[in-house]
Amino acid sequence: MTQSFYPPQRTLMGPGPSDVNPRVSQAMSRPTIGHLDPMFVAMMDEMKAMLQYALQTRNELTIPVSAPGSAGMETCFVNLVEPGDTVIVCQNGVFGGRMKENVERCGATAVMVMDDWGRAVDANKLEDALKAHPQAKVVAFVHAETSTGASSDVKTLVELAHRYDCLTIVDAVTSLGGTELRVDEWGVDAIYSGTQKCLSCVPGLSPVSFSEAAIAAIKGRTHPVQSWFLDLNLVMGYWGAGAKRAYHHTAPVNTLYALHESLVILEEEGLENSWARHRTHHNALKAGLEALGLAFVVPEAERLPQLNAVTIPEGVDDAAVRTALLGDYNLEIGAGLGPMAGKVWRIGLMGYAARKDNVLNCLAALDEVLG
Ligand code: PLP
Numbered sequence: 427m428t429q430s431f432y433p434p435q436r437t438l439m440g441p442g443p444s445d446v447n448p449r450v451s452q453a454m455s456r457p458t459i460g461h462l463d464p465m466f467v468a469m470m471d472e473m474k475a476m477l478q479y480a481l482q483t484r485n486e487l488t489i490p491v492s493a494p495g496s497a498g499m500e501t502c503f504v505n506l507v508e509p510g511d512t513v514i515v516c517q518n519g520v521f522g523g524r525m526k527e528n529v530e531r532c533g534a535t536a537v538m539v540m541d542d543w544g545r546a547v548d549a550n551k552l553e554d555a556l557k558a559h560p561q562a563k564v565v566a567f568v569h570a571e572t573s574t575g576a577s578s579d580v581k582t583l584v585e586l587a588h589r590y591d592c593l594t595i596v597d598a599v600t601s602l603g604g605t606e607l608r609v610d611e612w613g614v615d616a617i618y619s620g621t622q623k624c625l626s627c628v629p630g631l632s633p634v635s636f637s638e639a640a641i642a643a644i645k646g647r648t649h650p651v652q653s654w655f656l657d658l659n660l661v662m663g664y665w666g667a668g669a670k671r672a673y674h675h676t677a678p679v680n681t682l683y684a685l686h687e688s689l690v691i692l693e694e695e696g697l698e699n700s701w702a703r704h705r706t707h708h709n710a711l712k713a714g715l716e717a718l719g720l721a722f723v724v725p726e727a728e729r730l731p732q733l734n735a736v737t738i739p740e741g742v743d744d745a746a747v748r749t750a751l752l753g754d755y756n757l758e759i760g761a762g763l764g765p766m767a768g769k770v771w772r773i774g775l776m777g778y779a780a781r782k783d784n785v786l787n788c789l790a791a792l793d794e795v796l797g
Pocket of ligand 1: 441495496521568571573
């Protein structure tokens with residue numbers, strides 16, 4: 427007979443998923459109720475208000491998509507991009523590449539603005555592309571590049587895009603809750619995130635938010651959205667203001683309890699305190715990693731506190747170190763992605779994992795394993 431699955435208790439200090447707050451796991455095991463039950467609908471309303479707080483927005487269309495961050499990405503692209511459109515995509519790591527794929531699958535043209543992996547998106551290069559492609563409708567980029575640990579300047583890039591009459595799509599999968607992010611003040615039009623990083627929640631949901639300008643673009647489309655599931659015109663009937671909560675799909679009820687609890691925890695801590703906590707523990711980890719002789723990939727001014735990419739020292743076996751950390755210390759750190767595979771480790775300090783004991787344990791384990 428197949429036995430029940432009991433996973434080990436790991437410490438998740440990779441690029442995500444990160445450690446889940448035990449309060450979130452407990453919330454998830456509460457009784458499942460109907461997704462049109464008035465109690466559930468009231469919980470959703472609270473969640474929407476808390477998501478607006480986390481994203482610092484008053485956008486009415488602020489909802490969790492019932493699927494992981496990639497579905498949030500796809501929601502933004504399939505709703506805002508139509509066949510024949512031109513979209514400028516700034517790529518400085520893996521996830522900008524996925525944006526390009528999304529644009530092309532929408533039947534649009536992606537103009538790529540390439541930056542080195544490990545660096546922020548360069549606003550000057552974006553401006554050159556905007557001048558060269560006046561027909562561009564959307565500018566898309568990643569706030570927190572999880573593949574490298576680089577942070578880009580959302581405010582400056584969005585201002586620039588708006589100057590050239592473009593809407594903006596911002597990937598905030600790794601930034602939400604861990605790094606300063608102000609959707610309304612910075613004028614972001616469409617944004618998506620994930621629950622499994624700095625929100626201390628389980629994977630599987632993708633908070634998204636759309637400005638009035640983005641909604642106008644969606645309503646003014648000449649082609650139907652090619653995805654039925656992600657078509658916001660339909661989803662708005664379930665989540666929208668005054669919506670009748672008509673059945674669209676069966677909401678992942680217990681996962682939504684988890685997100686609700688993680689947002690309650692974020693509210694209790696305070697958003698700015700959460701950003702500060704990530705920075706404090708990053709500073710401690712940085713001091714320790716440098717003392718071990720490990721060098722950061724990203725220049726200090728462009729570095730994310732929640733994703734620490736360091737170069738693997740010459741002669742050290744990448745997989746052997748990660749296997750020892752997992753096997754002997756129950757500690758997960760991340761490998762490099764794409765061209766950085768085998769060259770860097772990615773050490774996450776996200777959400778509930780961004781704690782003093784984790785920093786100390788990680789440094790002690792690395793010290794022992796590296797000998
Ligand atoms: N964008 C970024 C920056 C990410 O880090 C990730 C996941 O790590 C994604 C998008 C995709 O999210 P998911 O794996 O939840 O689909």
